[in-house]
Amino acid sequence: MQKWQLTLTILTAATLLVSDARAQSGGGYDLSWWTIDGGGITFATGGTFDLGGTVGQPDASNALTGGAFSLTGGFWFAPCIAHSGDVDANGCIDDADLLAVLFAFGNTGSGLGRVDTNCDGVVDDADLLQVLFHFGNGC
Numbered sequence: 001m002q003k004w005q006l007t008l009t010i011l012t013a014a015t016l017l018v019s020d021a022r023a024q025s026g027g028g029y030d031l032s033w034w035t036i037d038g039g040g041i042t043f044a045t046g047g048t049f050d051l052g053g054t055v056g057q058p059d060a061s062n063a064l065t066g067g068a069f070s071l072t073g074g075f076w077f078a079p080c081i082a083h084s085g086d087v088d089a090n091g092c093i094d095d096a097d098l099l100a101v102l103f104a105f106g107n108t109g110s111g112l113g114r115v116d117t118n119c120d121g122v123v124d125d126a127d128l129l130q131v132l133f134h135f136g137n138g139c
Contacts, residue, residue, distance in 0.1 A: 080112075080119035085131035087114045092139040097131050 087097040
C-alpha cells in the first residue's frame with residue numbers, strides 16, 4: 001500500500017468517526033404503509049389520520065405503542081349497516097323479513113346480521129317496528 005493510499009484511508013476513517021449521526025428532528029411524523037401480510041385492505045379514518053390494515057396480521061395479539069399512540073392489530077369485522085327492514089336483502093320487505101326478526105327476537109351480540117336492522121346489538125321491538133313500518137315496500 002502506498003503512502004498516499006494509507007493517508008487517504010486514515011483521513012476517511014477519521015472523518016467517519018468524528019461525524020455524528022443525527023435522528024430526524026422537527027416537522028411531522030411518517031407512518032408509511034407497509035405490510036408483509038396477505039388479504040384484503042380496509043381503511044379507518046379519524047380527523048386528519050388514515051389507517052389501513054390487512055387481514056391475517058401476524059401482530060394481531062400484541063398492542064403496538066409509541067409515544068401517545070397505540071394500535072392493536074387484528075382481523076377486521078364487517079360493520080353493521082342500518083337498513084329499512086329488508087332482512088333477506090331481496091328488495092322486498094315482506095313476511096319472510098318479519099318472520100326472520102320474530103325468530104331472532106331477544107338475541108343479542110355482534111353476529112346478528114341484518115335482523116338487527118338498527119345495529120344496536122339486540123333484536124328487539126325497534127327492529128320489529130322497522131320491518132312493520134316498511135312492510136310491503138319494494139314488492
